[in-house]
Amino acid sequence: MENKLEICQPTCSVDYAFRRIGGKYKGRILWYLQEHKTLRYGALKRILSDVTTKMLTQTLRELETDNLINRKVYHEVPPKVEYSLTETGEELIPFIDYLRQWGDRQIEKANRQPQ
Amino acid sequence: MENKLEICQPTCSVDYAFRRIGGKYKGRILWYLQEHKTLRYGALKRILSDVTTKMLTQTLRELETDNLINRKVYHEVPPKVEYSLTETGEELIPFIDYLRQWGDRQIEKANRQPQ
């Protein structure tokens, strides 16, 4: 609800950053948004097939508040909302990509040596 | 329902990696360990000034199980335990550093424009 950036001191930018992109779906959402450039609410929900509307909405709001994604509303019927990365959000992509590759290697390792 | 696996497959490594280094203190612990090369339990506890023994121990155990840190016990009195990064853990340092710098910039931005 309200765990935002004022709490964190300048000395813990690692902590700060992890909070901004922690959470169960944030990394994946940012990643999918850079893959597709722009995604509608329903499309995101389909891709994150296990997410509930509550969690998705909540997560998107947090990312928006943190200025990592844009939310563009088309006032038409039926309604249409598109999400995309902000510049600040795009700055995180190299990191997420690095992490993704690292995760791939770890998964591969674990598969090679199933103890 | 039946396409869930293939959708999840190529991107789960993001999810996987986030789970593995998520958690409230993991990023900071890894970062501090690369800064100091090796740290004792008590030293870590002082640096992470707000952590409880329970959380610290639990987090260290998880990192150890995930093979991201080493735990070296000196059988002497009083006891002494030193923690350090494994090779796999060190692979994560560049990206934690990236994230840290990003966090720095964000904090700076927020301080310049307190809305």
Next chain:
DNA sequence: CGGAATCCGTTAAGATACTG
């Protein structure tokens, strides 16, 4: 279509006391 609102169980995390 893109949510909001409510209820509820599970897990993460904190406080405190104690130990080899």
Next chain:
DNA sequence: CAGTATCTTAACGGATTCCG
């Protein structure tokens, strides 16, 4: 010094229903 053990609280996340 480096933890355990217990208990309590807070946050996370899910299911369902409803709405403009």
